Amino acid sequence: MALLQNNFPTFLQGFGYTLLSSIIALIGSMILGTGFAIMQIVPQKWIQKIGNIYVQVFRNIPLLIITFFFFLVVSKYIKMSGFTSGTVALMLYTSAFIAETVRAGILAVNTGQMEGARANGLSFAQAMRYIVLPQAFRISLPSLGNQFINLVKNSSILAFVGGLDLMYQGNMIAANTFDTFSTYIIVAIFYLILTLPLSYYIQHLERKLKRAA
Amino acid sequence: MSMIEFKNVEKYYGDFHALKNVNLKIDEGETVVLIGPSGSGKSTLIRTVNGLEEIQEGQLLVNGFDLHDPKTDMNRIRKNVGMVFQHFNLYDNKTTLENIMLAPRLVLKRDEAENKKIAMELLEKVGLADKAANMPSELSGGQKQRAAIARSLAMRPKALLFDEPTSALDPEMVGDVLDVMRDIAKDSSMTMLVVTHEMSFAKAVADRVIFMADGQVLEDSTTQEFFDSPKEARAQQFLSQVEHH
Ligand SMILES: Nc1ncnc2c1ncn2[C@@H]1O[C@H](COP(=O)(O)OP(=O)(O)OP(=O)(O)O)[C@@H](O)[C@H]1O
């Protein structure tokens, strides 16, 4: 407890950066992931190919390597901090998984929904936006929830590039106080403060959408 | 003026020849019933008319535009040509009212108050005013199909395509849907192309009957001619089969 009291501002700062990174990466990866999911199901073969290559590349490389790539290589050309490198890497990495999840959701929506919409005069984009995607998100909500929770936990890679996040501050505090055990318990609790409400919120949404259907 | 015209149309699914040299003319305001055995290409034919299936050869003129011309804007064709499906294809994530209002709002940019008024009138017309706020999953098959018809009508189309609109319905629901269709057919400016096995509907409503088999149009006659004295042996055989049902 004294450990928490003495280092509270530091923990809190780490918590803030983890939260910020998670929110940015979550929003970004949802947008990118949905975009690449749609690219993989449009009629044009070459667009499908690009979408598929993107997903395969980012899904099959360890997140840490993507992070180092941005921190060590890209940052030579575009100035960016450890926090930015880590957040961008996290966003791209997660977006590949989200693309797969959303794509599976789109494929699970009855093809009659798209046909009905097109026959009704909607463009492909309108049919996607108003009819297919809302149903696809609902179908993929449980696995999207998993991706979001993984994302929050994976944000701990920021620690490897001086990202000032919860894990980074935890490492610092543990090194200074030598109280490794208590420090990481506190760090774990801070992660739970983020992930548990997220889990419950997703479960709540699932139930709510099930009732609406 | 012809609303729909097929000129030497060929359609393939890969190697499979689904439409063979189809020539067909449907005038504005006509009601035409398309019949034929299963697998003869009825759905394929009707789906080419609003571009849900592409043709490989020939010309297909709809409302004056050639669908085989890559420059033709398919969305513009679909504004004028509605379609009613065997399995309804209502938007599962929208209420009945929203199903009807969505396309006019997005595609025609119809004013919201006007849109709602028209949608409610249509729901009234198909007997579903009390289901406006319900989701499709809460409707019976017959109600779904009437909602789907209302959705098509809301676009104020020049032509309506029906692909076996009553085949997925329980027998006691069929009558209500056919009544609605009969009502639409009375509008002298509406062009209707209907795939159906309901011969009584065809006899009562159709101006013409087209009989297909193996991807070919074998017979194209007035309704009376077709039912009184079908020319083709296969059409005779088909008729005796469906009439025994
Ligand atoms: N997407 C497709 N790919 C390949 N073949 C197809 C496809 N759609 C239809 N066919 C084939 O084309 C032929 C005509 O099919 P179509 O659905 O137009 O027949 P139909 O007259 O509507 O039959 P039904 O009365 O059973 O609905 C069939 O032999 C069918 O197997």
Ligand SMILES: [Mg+2]
């Ligand atoms: Mg069919």
